[in-house]
Amino acid sequence: MGVDFGVGQSTVSQVTWRFIEALEERAKHHLKWPDSNRMVAKGFTQTYEVNYHDTFAPVAKMNTVRVLLSLAVNLDWTLRQFDIKNTFLHGELEEEVYMSLPPGYRVTGETGNVCKLKKAMYRLKQSPRAWFDRFTTAMKKFGYQQANTDHTLFIKHRADETVEIERLQKHLASEFEMKDLGSLKYFLVVEVTRSKHGLFLSQRKYVMDLLADTGMLDCKPADAPIVENHKLGVYVDQVPTNRERYQRLVGRLIYLSLTHPDITYAVSVASQFMHSPSEDHMAVVMRILSYLKSALGRGLLFKKNGHLDLKGYIDVDYAGNITDRRSTSGYVTFFGGNLVTWRSKKQNVVSRSSAESQYRGIAQGVCEILWLRWLLAEIGFRPNAATKLHCDNQSAFEIANNPVQHYQTKHVEVDRHFIKEKLEHKLISIPFVPSSEQLAEMLTHAVSKRRFEDSLDRLGITDI
Numbered sequence: 001m002g003v004d005f006g007v008g009q010s011t012v013s014q015v016t017w018r019f020i021e022a023l024e025e026r027a028k029h030h031l032k033w034p035d036s037n038r039m040v041a042k043g044f045t046q047t048y049e050v051n052y053h054d055t056f057a058p059v060a061k062m063n064t065v066r067v068l069l070s071l072a073v074n075l076d077w078t079l080r081q082f083d084i085k086n087t088f089l090h091g092e093l094e095e096e097v098y099m100s101l102p103p104g105y106r107v108t109g110e111t112g113n114v115c116k117l118k119k120a121m122y123r124l125k126q127s128p129r130a131w132f133d134r135f136t137t138a139m140k141k142f143g144y145q146q147a148n149t150d151h152t153l154f155i156k157h158r159a160d161e162t163v164e165i166e167r168l169q170k171h172l173a174s175e176f177e178m179k180d181l182g183s184l185k186y187f188l189v190v191e192v193t194r195s196k197h198g199l200f201l202s203q204r205k206y207v208m209d210l211l212a213d214t215g216m217l218d219c220k221p222a223d224a225p226i227v228e229n230h231k232l233g234v235y236v237d238q239v240p241t242n243r244e245r246y247q248r249l250v251g252r253l254i255y256l257s258l259t260h261p262d263i264t265y266a267v268s269v270a271s272q273f274m275h276s277p278s279e280d281h282m283a284v285v286m287r288i289l290s291y292l293k294s295a296l297g298r299g300l301l302f303k304k305n306g307h308l309d310l311k312g313y314i315d316v317d318y319a320g321n322i323t324d325r326r327s328t329s330g331y332v333t334f335f336g337g338n339l340v341t342w343r344s345k346k347q348n349v350v351s352r353s354s355a356e357s358q359y360r361g362i363a364q365g366v367c368e369i370l371w372l373r374w375l376l377a378e379i380g381f382r383p384n385a386a387t388k389l390h391c392d393n394q395s396a397f398e399i400a401n402n403p404v405q406h407y408q409t410k411h412v413e414v415d416r417h418f419i420k421e422k423l424e425h426k427l428i429s430i431p432f433v434p435s436s437e438q439l440a441e442m443l444t445h446a447v448s449k450r451r452f453e454d455s456l457d458r459l460g461i462t463d464i
Contacts, residue, residue, distance in 0.1 A: 091130025
């Protein structure tokens with residue numbers, strides 16, 4: 001990282017700074033700062049459209065990662081991991097950024113000095129964007145194509161996998177200072193274990209740290225993340241709880257859902273009360289933590305299933321929310337026999353019938369299926385048959401598979417035409433499945449203990 005010094009005030013933007021680790025040679029040479037310090041930006045002092053214009057920086061989509069992992073298991077691909085050191089310091093700034101000298105440091109005999117940054121720095125608002133632009137340029141330079149379905153995915157088709165990995169490593173090493181971490185074992189707080197049984201994803205250490213931070217390591221374990229027939233809502237006489245703590249805990253649980261579909265519905269319910277949490281809502285969060293105590297080693301097992309089929313399940317709990325009577329949609333999708341995406345979400349509008357709510361849920365599931373099909377096509381594994389999206393609502397099934405206009409579907413007309421078009425193009429099919437075979441049920445409402453345990457097994461959620 002280069003720093004220029006000049007007399008005068010900032011002409012574009014000015015930020016203040018503090019220290020935490022090491023700064024590179026040129027800055028140390030000029031200011032003689034201790035080796036144990038590094039300058040970091042107080043980005044919160046920056047102003048939008050004055051100090052920066054764009055902070056957008058794509059991050060890896062776990063849905064994409066799980067699709068790639070299912071491919072790797074089924075096709076016996078090698079998984080290697082590299083780490084680029086000081087990533088944000090590689091970014092090239094589009095704006096001119098000046099900084100005042102750090103407190104306690106002066107240039108002898110001069111006053112009014114400021115520093116001009118030549119490259120990005122940690123905690124600058126635009127640093128993530130600048131780094132990703134730099135990395136994208138490096139990947140494209142080596143012949144990789146950036147996927148349209150996920151801009152963090154770079155694709156290059158080569159027959160010899162091992163040779164290409166080595167060539168990529170050498171190329172990146174010529175562009176950045178990097179380290180080969182070997183086989184994939186740990187990333188984004190997700191632990192990866194590969195064996196003859198398949199690939200296992202978990203967040204055990206993350207769960208342990210969460211329980212320790214909340215004082216729940218010695219709590220009594222719960223057998224399910226949320227009780228059946230709960231009546232959670234917003235009430236006039238509710239007793240408020242600490243909002244900041246509640247939001248922080250729910251945020252950590254949302255991140256834990258990366259490998260825990262089993263808590264997805266409960267976390268979705270808890271996240272609906274972030275603006276005004278009560279003691280009852282906090283009790284739900286504590287129950288999720290108690291459940292995690294009983295599921296420390298639980299995670300996703302990816303097996304070699306001998307096929308690359310894509311299929312999904314969609315379910316809806318009609319008018320289940322007692323506060324506004326909106327329905328909750330949930331879907332799961334499998335690729336290569338492994339669970340790759342899932343979601344639990346309260347619908348945006350109130351539905352007047354179970355068929356209407358289910359139809360809206362189907363539209364959400366179709367969108368997910370289409371994205372997965374486009375992603376697989378870009379990777380080089382385009383599905384050659386219609387993708388099945390299983391539905392257990394008879395009325396919605398009949399409407400979806402009947403091309404005749406229905407007067408009762410006028411209020412979901414856009415969804416109806418959208419689904420009908422995909423059916424006609426044979427991109428999807430919507431087979432009926434009995435409720436006993438509905439794998440997305442645990443994402444729409446609290447189910448019985450027996451049903452919950454059965455769903456875990458069929459979704460590939462395993463405790464090692």
